[in-house]
Amino acid sequence: xxxxxxxxxAGGKSHARSARVLIAVLSLTRSRPVDAVSAYVVxxxxxxxxxxxxxxxxxxxxxxxxxxxxxxxxIVFHDDYQSCGMREGVLRITGDVIVVHECERDPARSRRSLxxxxxxxxxxxxxxxxxxxxxxxxxxxxxxxxxDDGRPWNCRGEEQAAEIIAWGLMHRPAPIPxxxxxxxxxxxxxxxRAFVLLTGVAPPFDHVGx
Numbered sequence: 711x712x713x714x715x716x717x718x719x720a721g722g723k724s725h726a727r728s729a730r731v732l733i734a735v736l737s738l739t740r741s742r743p744v745d746a747v748s749a750y751v752v753x754x755x756x757x758x759x760x761x762x763x764x765x766x767x768x769x770x771x772x773x774x775x776x777x778x779x780x781x782x783x784x785i786v787f788h789d790d791y792q793s794c795g796m797r798e799g800v801l802r803i804t805g806d807v808i809v810v811h812e813c814e815r816d817p818a819r820s821r822r823s824l825x826x827x828x829x830x831x832x833x834x835x836x837x838x839x840x841x842x843x844x845x846x847x848x849x850x851x852x853x854x855x856x857x858d859d860g861r862p863w864n865c866r867g868e869e870q871a872a873e874i875i876a877w878g879l880m881h882r883p884a885p886i887p888x889x890x891x892x893x894x895x896x897x898x899x900x901x902x903r904a905f906v907l908l909t910g911v912a913p914p915f916d917h918v919g920x
Contacts, residue, residue, distance in 0.1 A: 751779065756786040765817065769824035772879040773832065775914040780828055781835035783808035789815075798823040801830045808835070822887070825876035830868070832875075839871065839908055847871060847907055851894040864893050871908055878905035878913035 753770060757763040766785045773780055786809060794800045794813035798820070802809050810827040814820040833839050839847075844856050848867050856867035863869055870893070877886055883898045895901070905913050 752782040753780075754784040756784065758787060758789070761817065762787040762812075762820075765812075765820050765824060769821060769828055769879075772825060772914070773828060776879060776909065776911055778832055778838075778909060778911070779835075780832050781808055783810060783831055785810045785812065785824070788813045799827045801827045801834075803831075803834060819887075822876050822880070825879050826872045829872040829875035829879075833868070833871070843907060847904060850904055850907065853894075864888070870894065871904075874901055874904045875908060877901055878909070878915075880915075882915060883913070 753766075755763055755766045757766065766787075770780070784807075788794065788811060791797065791813045794811050798814035799810065799812045802811065808831055810824065810831060812820060812824055812827070814823045844867060847870075848854070848856065851867070851870055853865060853867050853870065855861055855865075858866060873886055873888060877883065878901070883901070885896055886901075902913055
């Protein structure tokens with residue numbers, strides 16, 4: 711089976727758990743995989759620049775700051791938008807293999823895009839967001855469906871959820887820059903309420919300096 715979720719076009723109960731994350735940075739030309747270590751969540755980062763690797767490490771650290779455990783996965787950076795279906799990023803899951811593809815080249819947008827795709831990975835790993843939470847979230851945001859592909863991207867609950875989790879994991883609250891910002895309240899208190907509903911924890915804005 712496979713699943714694909716995508717980020718924007720180019721341009722409850724607590725789920726907090728502690729985990730150790732082993733980050734293996736690979737070059738684009740390296741073919742030998744890094745051996746998994748069972749005591750760790752293993753994240754392989756395929757990057758062509760040190761900046762890309764830093765972006766991946768930063769995004770992972772924000773999930774750690776909130777106590778949100780991601781699954782073992784692979785983050786692959788690309789130099790073209792075609793690899794992400796002309797979007798900033800995309801999550802592809804085939805069986806147990808989880809891959810975040812990141813195509814956004816603007817540093818600030820790439821960091822948010824990584825948070826968005828990792829939020830999808832966090833949710834799909836063990837279905838972190840329950841059916842009850844999804845229903846409450848849809849009501850809160852005035853949405854009709856969680857994952858109906860026939861609806862606009864910014865009107866799907868799963869995409870709003872990923873954007874709001876990304877919002878809550880930034881160092882400081884800021885307006886959501888994608889089209890999700892055109893649907894539903896953008897007041898920080900309302901976004902924080904939605905973040906708590908989805909994750910069970912408060913946004914870690916004050917836990918880490920800028």
